[in-house]
Amino acid sequence: MxxxxxxxxxxxxxxxxxxxxxxxxxxxxxxxxxxxxxxxxxxxxxxxxxxxxxxxxxxxxxxxxxxxxxxxxxxxxxxxxxxxxxxxxxxxxxxxxxxxxxxxxxxxxxxxxxxxxxxTGKSVALQRAIATAIKAQLAVPWLPINCRLPLYSETQSPGALHSFHVQPLRLPHCTKGPGKKQLKGRPHTTHTAYMLCSFDLEIKDYQQDVLLPVTAQTFHHASVVASILEQHTAELSAAQEWDNEWNSQGLLSRLTPQEYRSRKLTRLQKRIVEQLRSNALPSPESAPGGPRSTSELRELLQAFRGSAPSDHILTKGTHFTHIKKFTFTQVKENTPSPLGISQEGDIQQEELASFKLQFQQLCSDVNQLTVLDELKQRVLGNSEKEEKMQVKKKTINLLPDPDNNMLKLQALVEASVKRVVSLATQWEKHRAPLINEHRRLKEICSNQDLESSRKLSEIKYLHDKIRVSTEEARKKEEIYKQLVIELENLPQDVSRSAYTQRILEIVSNIKKQKEEITKILSDTKDLQKEINNLTGKLDRTFAVTDELVFKDAKKDESVRKAYKYLAALHENCNQLIQTIEDTGTILREIRDLEEQIETENGNKTVANLERILDDYKAIRQENSVLAAKVREG
Missing domain, CATH: 1.10.418 (Actin-binding Protein, T-fimbrin; domain 1)
Structure with a gap:
């Protein structure tokens, strides 16, 4: 024990x-x-x-x-x-x-x-007490200042509270790795590699010499922790969103992460360009009574366009609108002063002359383009009319001899039909293997699709398994580091062999006790078997002797006395055996009682009784005190 x-x-x-x-x-x-x-x-x-x-x-x-x-x-x-x-x-x-x-x-x-x-030690106990206190404080719910009790006002004092104010931070990022690996083995990208290396050096110099520490980038010192938490939360959420998008859509695209990112960027740029082009013209949505746009980009562009004067917006238009604009535009600003001609008037005259020249050139270009379009349309119309004329000419040539021409046409039709039939038979001969080949290829494609889907599901499963394994490896690495630190802090004078030797000794003692118990059990079984054999032998011997003596006891008086003595001896032997068995039973009971006495002595029965009496007296005293207080009250 x-x-x-x-x-x-x-x-x-x-x-x-x-x-x-x-x-x-x-x-x-x-x-x-x-x-x-x-x-x-x-x-x-x-x-x-x-x-x-x-x-x-x-x-x-x-x-x-x-x-x-x-x-x-x-x-x-x-x-x-x-x-x-x-x-x-x-x-x-x-x-x-x-x-x-x-x-x-x-x-x-x-x-x-x-x-x-x-x-174990005072430091470990202190650390555990600190952890327990922190857990207890975290379990206390937060309450407003006016609702706090005196117990919670100490742990939730307003002096340590600050508003959660976030400011953007500029953190240094490492730029080495992927770019250099992609440029390796390409001689024609030496200049690009040199430019990237110089750009990386400039970024590194900026981060070392110009970029302020994180604690100095905020206006208030209390905002540092909030800003760092916000920055890390944003990066973590972006990484999680990318993982979810890649696992759900990126894997289905069967592209590399770089190709998927570039395609996504291209689509985004194309969408922005389309939005810009569509917002370059005034739309009915921008009218006061028109519906409001649901696109944030459209609203932003509409706001920018609405803040500028309408005369300065570049809009698309037809040739007529441009002519109308240049013809009927009146000069509203920068008119010459009636007091004299300044230098600005000369500049406006020159700009007006240059605009007129440009306008004339544009008009001539537009006229040329219009003439070219008319010529193209006329050429197309002439070609269609020529085809119709050829058909009519052939029809007119067939009118003088209609019977022969009808026979010729029928012969041509029949020949065409036979040719179509022969071509159809030939096509059927070629079509059957092509159809079989198409079916075979289609089946192969379906099998490949199934295989690709299966492999895609396996890839997703492996990705999830890799993520879980990475998390487990990280946790085990942290546990390993903690255990290494604890191992270094352990006292080195304690020998592991001493504990091992003690364990081996305990195991050997248990084995010895088990062997002794097994030996005692076997001896008890042998002794019980021997007792049973002797008891059976005694019963059989008495039965035989009793039968032999009883036969002679009828004839001889001395044999009759011997029979009586034999019966008395047998009875006394039975009593003696019963007495021995009773003695063994009593000895076992004595041993059990001794064990019970030792158990009761270990239970401290006497001491517990004394404590119970003392507690009883204390309870009576408390009851008397309470009764006295009740009587006084």
Whole structure:
């Protein structure tokens, strides 16, 4: 039991129980220590159940009984099957407490049992106390300042609160890697590689010499943490969105991530260009009574266009609109002053002359384009008329001899029909293998599609598995680093071989005890078998002797006396055997009673009775005090 008690004490220390170094057995546990150990274990096993339990006994006896009953109920709720009550904690016995603590230690979580190998000391206890205090503070709900109680006002003081104000940050990013790998092995990209390298050097110099630290980029020091959290959250959400998009759409496109990104960028640029082109012209949506656009880009462009004067907007138009604009535009601004001709008037005259020249050139170009379009349309019309004329000419040539021409036409039609039939037969000969080949290729394509779908699902599964494995590897790496640090902090003077030798000795002692028990059981079986054989032999011998003597007892008086003596001897032997059996039974009962006496002595029955009497007296005294207070009131 010494080894079991050491293991229990070590496990109780790991859950935060304050067990002194002098205690090395469960027998030395006091009621206060038992209550603390049980409550600590319950808090680790079920925090919601153990948070309402106190780790110490109150001074009043009635409160002690209530605490004992609540602890007993909590142990039963956890799953303890033994007999338990308030007397288990107030008037404890060694076997009951050992069984209870063994059950609680077995129900501790795996992390707690694995943590039993960690070093113990004041620093570890302090760290655990700090962690417990932080968890308790985090569990307290936040309340406004006007609704806080005096208990929560200390942990939720307004002095440590700051508004969540975020400012954009410029963080240095590493630019090496992918670009250099793509340029390797291409001689014609030497200049591009040189430009990229110089650009990377410039970025590096900027980050080292010009870029401010993160703590200096915000206007207020309290905004640093909020800005960093916002920046990291945005990067993390962007990475998660990219993973989700790639797993859902990118894999289906069967493109590389770079090709998928470039195609997405091209589509976005094309969409922006289309929006810009469509918003370059005034649309009915921009009218005061028109419907509002649902596109954010369209609204933005409409806002920019609405803020500028209508005369300065570049719009598309026809040749007529341009002529109308240049012809009927009146000069509203920059007119010459009636006091004199300034230099600005000369500049306007020159610009007007240049505009007139450009306008004349545009008019001549438009006229040429119009003439060319008319010529193209006339050429097309002439070609159609020539075809119609050829048809009519052939028809007119056939009119003078209609019978012969009809026969010729019928012959041509029949020849055409025969030719079509022969071509159809030839086409059927070529069509059958082509159809078979088409079906075969279609089946191959469907099989390839199925195979590609299967491989795509396998790729998705592998991606998920890789992500899970990466997360597990990262967690195990963190656990490994923590265990390495703890191993370095462990005292080096403790030899592992000593513990191993002690374990081997315990195992060898258990083996010896098992062998001795097996030997005793075999000896007992042999002895019982021998007793049974002797008993059977004695019964058979008496039966034979009784039969022989009884035959001669009818004839001889001395033989009759010998028969009586034989019967008396047999009876005395039976009584002697019964006495021996009764003696063995009594000895076994004596040993059982001695064990019970030792158990009762271990249960500290006398001491518990004395404590019960003292508690009874204390309860009577408390009752008398309460009665006196009631009478006074």
């Amino acid at each position: 010494e080894e079991v008690d050491k293991i229990l004490i070590h496990a109780l220390k790991q859950v935060g129980t304050d067990v002194s170094e002098e205690i090395d057995s469960v027998k030395q546990f006091s009621s206060e220590l038992i209550v603390e150990a049980v409550v600590r274990c319950i808090r680790v096993i079920d925090p919601s159940l153990g948070s309402a339990l106190a780790t110490s006994l109150p001074p009043g006896m009635s409160a002690r009984f209530r605490v004992g009953m609540s602890l007993a109920q909590a142990c039963q709720d956890i799953g303890y099957k033994g007999e338990i009550g308030y007397q288990t904690f107030l008037y404890s016995s060694e076997p009951e407490i050992r069984a209870l603590l063994m059950c609680l230690v077995e129900k501790l979580p795996r992390e707690t049992t694995e943590a039993s190998d960690q070093p």
